[in-house]
Amino acid sequence: MFSCAGVAPSSPGDGDGDGDGDGDGDGDGDADGAVEGDALGLGLGDAPGAVLATGDGEPTGEADGDAVTAGVALAVGAYIGYVALWLLAVAVDLRPGYLHGAKSLVDGHFGLLTVVAVSIVNPLFEELFVCGYVISFAQERGRPALGLNASIAIRLAYHLYQGAVGVVGIIPFGLVFGVWFSRTRRLLPVVVAHGLTDFVGLVSYIQ
Numbered sequence: 001m002f003s004c005a006g007v008a009p010s011s012p013g014d015g016d017g018d019g020d021g022d023g024d025g026d027g028d029g030d031a032d033g034a035v036e037g038d039a040l041g042l043g044l045g046d047a048p049g050a051v052l053a054t055g056d057g058e059p060t061g062e063a064d065g066d067a068v069t070a071g072v073a074l075a076v077g078a079y080i081g082y083v084a085l086w087l088l089a090v091a092v093d094l095r096p097g098y099l100h101g102a103k104s105l106v107d108g109h110f111g112l113l114t115v116v117a118v119s120i121v122n123p124l125f126e127e128l129f130v131c132g133y134v135i136s137f138a139q140e141r142g143r144p145a146l147g148l149n150a151s152i153a154i155r156l157a158y159h160l161y162q163g164a165v166g167v168v169g170i171i172p173f174g175l176v177f178g179v180w181f182s183r184t185r186r187l188l189p190v191v192v193a194h195g196l197t198d199f200v201g202l203v204s205y206i207q
Contacts, residue, residue, distance in 0.1 A: 071192025074180055078193065081172030089168060109207035115199060123194030130155050130174075131181040131190055139182065148178045173197065 110118075130151045138147025152174040159166040177190045 067188040068192055070189035071196065074176060074189055074193035075196040078173040078176040081176055082169050085172050086168055109205050110202065112206050115202045115206055118202065119195045119199040122198055123191045127187060127190045127194055131177060132187050135178060135182055144182055148182055151178045
């Protein structure tokens with residue numbers, strides 16, 4: 001849902017064309033600003049709006065397709081960063097001892113629908129908070145670097161139960177997702193990328 005409450009009505013013309021010109025310009029500018037500033041009505045800036053709607057609030061199929069493509073690219077880029085960080089840890093003899101016990105973090109097996117549901121709901125809630133809220137909040141106050149660092153720190157904190165594997169994995173993913181959102185304010189590709197990585201991580205548990 002997009003708010004257009006800030007749209008000003010056009011002023012009636014006074015015979016010399018000034019009224020019509022001023023009214024059209026102000027109305028269009030306010031409408032675009034309202035769409036970008038209050039996407040989803042959550043105060044998240046234009047994060048989801050840049051993907052889900054055009055400037056006038058109309059949904060676009062091309063935007064959705066682009067979001068999926070960008071999400072796949074983000075997931076691949078984050079995974080490359082994960083592999084690079086892992087190789088660096090091995091090179092300096094800091095290999096985490098939790099690697100071979102990582103599968104014990106998930107007890108049992110799941111159905112396909114359960115894995116798909118988790119891969120949709122979990123990324124949506126996580127990214128709405130750590131990117132959509134934390135980063136946007138800091139950017140609006142002129143502290144983008146603080147927002148990015150806080151986003152990564154919060155993301156890392158609730159994955160500490162994974163031990164060293166979680167640290168090695170979450171840092172590159174949090175950095176790639178956070179930088180992307182900070183630069184583009186597009187949230188849907190981040191949700192898609194997170195969902196893909198969750199699904200790949202859980203697919204071996206499907207029974």
